[in-house]
Amino acid sequence: MTDSLNTADGALPAAPNSGASAQPFTIAGTVIDPGASATIAIPVSNTATGLPASLYVRVLHGARPGPCIFVSAAIHGDEIIGTAVIQRLLAKLDAANMAGTVLFLPVVNIFGFQAHSRYLPDRRDLNRSFPGSAKGSLAAQLAAKFLKEVICHCTLGIDIHSAAVHRYNLPQIRIAPNNENLRELAMLFGAHAVIESPLRPGSLRDIARGEGVDMLLMEAGEALRFDELSVRCGVNGVLNVMAHLKMIQPHPEATQVTIPARSRRAIWVRAPRGGLCMLQQKSGDAVKKGEVIGRVAGIFGDDAQEFRAPIDGIIIGHAVLPVVNQGDALVHIAEVMRFGDVEERVDQITEALLNDRLLDEDELI
Ligand SMILES: [Zn+2]
Known part of the structure; x- marks a missing residue:
């Protein structure tokens, strides 16, 4: 980090300046000016208490034009690691210094999140309920809202999961097979492993592909727990992808990236x-x-x-x-x-993430 890269309010340095300004961004009927951020509540239903239940999106709309991406967490309501990742990213990013737009959804399965459960109250799995429908089950209605109001705005999504309850996952990126663009993004994300796996019918990745939206699925850590390595890996990965898309400046101390396990x-x-x-x-x-x-x-x-x-x-x-x-x-x-040195490479990735001061919770860049 150098002083010249610091901004007055401690946010990330500005994206490369093309000179052009972005147009206002409209989501769910709300208009957001270039360089501004806003929290949008998308009504979904009422809870069993009769009180409103909404899908919350924090939109960071960059001052300059660029791609629109989303970062989502807790589609499985007990897989909360991505919620911590998004909180830390929001503390670091400033729309005024960005190009393009990011939609952050720290909790997609708002019902399961409150109940510490993977599922919705009707025991359906949201990640098997896409594309959903406005007249279907609660899971189908939530999936349909997410598809219409979030996915359809975007060209790329990063969906963050953890292992299921009572399990731990090494930080890893899962992508659809045989997609060169996704392979490049997955490799530069910086997680320990990149897994090319078939898409499950009804999953977010499956429906996003049908809409022409590329998806990176991150898996890291345990359900119902935060761990620092997983959080750092998610924060670093999203920033790496945004820098690659020229939405922000690259990491000022970026060095040769270790090749993950593939x-x-x-x-x-x-x-x-x-x-x-x-x-x-x-x-x-x-x-x-x-x-x-x-x-x-x-x-x-x-x-x-x-x-x-x-x-x-x-x-x-x-x-x-x-x-x-x-x-x-x-x-x-x-x-x-590449089996021979895979454990050394994985250890190097862990060490680099844990030693990176710019990923600290309190470190304003
Ligand atoms: Zn999951």
């Missing part, structure tokens, strides 16, 4: 029996085919059964709850393209 196939290793699980490896560790990664024993510690890595790869997710049933998913292993 994979097209990941396998879950499941509990061989019910009991107490002791893991010998964790997310970020490289494992060789046949290597013991943990064991499950009875409550007296006897009759332990080991389980082993079925492939060479890197662990991208693991269970954190030791009490398991037979068949529970315990360790997620990604087969990687």
Whole structure:
């Protein structure tokens, strides 16, 4: 960081100035001037209390023209890591210094978020409810509003998830297969792993592709928890993407980016029996085919059964709850393209993120 890059109010330095001004931006009937920000409440329904329930969007509309993107969190209501990422980004970004527009949605599944639940009150999964409909279930209505008022404005979305409850995910970006533009964005995001995975029907990524919107899906950390590495990875990644799109200036101390673990196939290793699980490896560790990664024993510690890595790869997710049933998913292993130094590269990414002062919560850039 140099003094010349500081701005008076401590926000990120201005985007490259093309000289042109942006046009006003209209969302859900509200007009936002160039260089301004606004919080928009998009009515969805009433809650069971009869009080209004709305989808909240903070819009940062840059002073100069540029792309429109969205950053969303808590589509699964208990996966709250992206909410922390968005809070930290909002403290760093200033629309007056930006080009283009960002729509931030810290909580999409407003119902599940309050209940600490992945689902909506009707037990539907919002991320299987797209494109939704105005007359469908509550999940379908929320999905339809999100599609119409947010996704359709944008050319790119970054949707942030964590592992499901009682699991941890190594920070990773998941993208649709065989999309060069997405591959480039995923690599420069700076997460530990990039996974090309097929799209699930009814998911946000699936419907966004149909609308011509590219999607990066970030997975990081545990449900219902914040962890500093995951938050930093999300903040750094969104800023990297925005800088690449010339919406903000690049990181002033950006150095050679470490190549993440890249994979097209990941396998879950499941509990061989019910009991107490002791893991010998964790997310970020490289494992060789046949290597013991943990064991499950009875409550007296006897009759332990080991389980082993079925492939060479890197662990991208693991269970954190030791009490398991037979068949529970315990360790997620990604087969990687460059195995030899993958653990060193993953460690380098962790170290760089944790040492980057510009990603500190209180550090105004
Ligand atoms: Zn999720």
